[in-house]
Amino acid sequence: MTRILIVDDDKAVRNLFGQILGDDGYDYTLAADAAEAREYLKEQNFELVISDINMPGESGLDFIRHVLAEHRDTAALMVTVMDDLSIAETLFELGVYGYIIKPFHVKDALISVKNALHRRKLEIDNRTYREKMEQMVSERTAALQKGKKELEQTLNRLKETQAQMIQSEKMASIGQLAAGIAHEINNPTGFVSSNLSTLSDYQSDVITLVKEYRKLVADLKDIKEYSTSILEQVDRITSLEAEADIDFILDDISGLIDESREGTERIKKIALDLKDLAHPGEDKLKFEDINRNLASTLNVVWNELKYKATVTKDYGELPEVECYPQQLKQVFTNILVNAAQAIEEKGEIGIVTRVVDEYVEIKISDTGKGIPEENLSRLFDPFFTTKEVGKGTGLGLNIAYKIINKHNGTIDVESEAGKGTTFTIRVPVGGQQ
Numbered sequence: 483m484t485r486i487l488i489v490d491d492d493k494a495v496r497n498l499f500g501q502i503l504g505d506d507g508y509d510y511t512l513a514a515d516a517a518e519a520r521e522y523l524k525e526q527n528f529e530l531v532i533s534d535i536n537m538p539g540e541s542g543l544d545f546i547r548h549v550l551a552e553h554r555d556t557a558a559l560m561v562t563v564m565d566d567l568s569i570a571e572t573l574f575e576l577g578v579y580g581y582i583i584k585p586f587h588v589k590d591a592l593i594s595v596k597n598a599l600h601r602r603k604l605e606i607d608n609r610t611y612r613e614k615m616e617q618m619v620s621e622r623t624a625a626l627q628k629g630k631k632e633l634e635q636t637l638n639r640l641k642e643t644q645a646q647m648i649q650s651e652k653m654a655s656i657g658q659l660a661a662g663i664a665h666e667i668n669n670p671t672g673f674v675s676s677n678l679s680t681l682s683d684y685q686s687d688v689i690t691l692v693k694e695y696r697k698l699v700a701d702l703k704d705i706k707e708y709s710t711s712i713l714e715q716v717d718r719i720t721s722l723e724a725e726a727d728i729d730f731i732l733d734d735i736s737g738l739i740d741e742s743r744e745g746t747e748r749i750k751k752i753a754l755d756l757k758d759l760a761h762p763g764e765d766k767l768k769f770e771d772i773n774r775n776l777a778s779t780l781n782v783v784w785n786e787l788k789y790k791a792t793v794t795k796d797y798g799e800l801p802e803v804e805c806y807p808q809q810l811k812q813v814f815t816n817i818l819v820n821a822a823q824a825i826e827e828k829g830e831i832g833i834v835t836r837v838v839d840e841y842v843e844i845k846i847s848d849t850g851k852g853i854p855e856e857n858l859s860r861l862f863d864p865f866f867t868t869k870e871v872g873k874g875t876g877l878g879l880n881i882a883y884k885i886i887n888k889h890n891g892t893i894d895v896e897s898e899a900g901k902g903t904t905f906t907i908r909v910p911v912g913g914q915q
């Protein structure tokens with residue numbers, strides 16, 4: 483039932499309204515002033531408030547302002563004797579629906595009431611519809627935005643995967659190429675190096691023999707009674723000896739053989755590195771004490787380090803870590819050799835091991851020449867080297883990176899030009915799971 487609140491200090495007007503509205507089937511409440519009306523408003527909702535403007539106490543204007551501000555589903559009509567247009571404007575601005583001017587005709591008043599209720603219903607319907615639309619729009623917008631965000635994330639993931647695919651494809655083909663080259667290099671290197679060692683066995687015999695020949699030639703020279711043909715041969719040998727500078731040759735042969743052997747060793751190492759580029763080691767997973775692993779690596783590379791650096795070791799207590807021990811040795815070897823190579827005259831190499839969080843951390847630092855900032859981002863790229871041709875292939879750190887990656891670990895570098903470099907490796911204690 484539609485509830486209407488009537489506020490008028492004039493009892494006759496109040497009752498008249500009550501009668502008109504009651505007869506028409508409305509549920510009405512009568513109040514003599516604003517204060518009383520406010521009490522009713524606290525108790526229940528009214529669809530319509532009809533208020534006199536001139537009342538003792540709170541004015542009709544203030545009261546209606548309050549009603550419209552606090553009860554947005556309540557409509558308002560004003561009742562007045564005066565026909566004041568300026569106050570009418572203020573009231574319309576507040577949202578009052580109309581005026582009933584005293585004295586009024588019953589039917590006119592009723593029509594004003596019905597009109598106000600009708601407008602109220604239209605406005606509420608409108609508002610409900612608008613609110614529903616707004617909610618729909620905001621839901622759709624949110625859904626669209628969510629969709630957009632998901633699309634962007636997918637796109638980013640795709641880009642990443644694509645970059646990774648390109649990278650791994652590049653690496654795979656470089657790897658295949660490298661493995662092929664390594665194989666090709668290995669065969670000739672094998673026989674060259676085996677020939678060199680045979681040659682080195684032969685050389686001392688040949689040298690001994692040549693020395694005997696030379697003694698014989700010298701002795702022959704002193705004897706005068708030989709046939710001219712022998713003397714001629716002796717002279718020829720003497721001049722050939724001088725021409726060929728046989729003293730120098732005899733001296734140089736072992737040097738040449740040693741150098742060639744070193745060369746083949748280097749070729750073998752490069753071939754090995756190239757193979758690792760294709761498949762880094764067919765090592766077995768094992769629980770290993772990294773300190774022991776480091777110590778054994780140091781033994782192997784000792785020759786490369788001993789003239790360049792004093793090595794300080796600070797091994798912390800470590801749990802055994804599930805890892806590929808041979809491969810870790812290779813990582814440490816590559817980093818230690820780099821450290822020695824970075825030191826020009828004489829310096830220090832420090833090794834520190836610790837448990838940090840869930841990782842075993844290995845720090846290898848040197849007092850070498852350091853790495854210029856612009857090289858830091860390319861350090862782990864395959865074939866990145868600053869060493870002269872023949873001294874470095876630029877694979878050491880790339881292989882190290884791949885091995886540590888395979889261990890779910892990290893490898894980081896800090897460096898200051900002129901001061902030195904520190905590589906930090908972290909291998910998860912939990913191993914490979």
Ligand SMILES: Nc1ncnc2c1ncn2[C@@H]1O[C@H](COP(=O)(O)OP(=O)(O)OP(=O)(O)O)[C@@H](O)[C@H]1O
Nearest residue numbers: 820821824852867868869874875876877878879903
């Ligand atoms: N401790 C270091 N101090 C200074 N520079 C370093 C250090 N370690 C690596 N570098 C720089 O990083 C480059 C790449 O190192 P990486 O071990 O991958 O290749 P390389 O030593 O040049 O050749 P390879 O190890 O294949 O024989 C080096 O050429 C060098 O410029």
Ligand SMILES: [Mg+2]
Nearest residue numbers: 816820878879
């Ligand atoms: Mg290296």
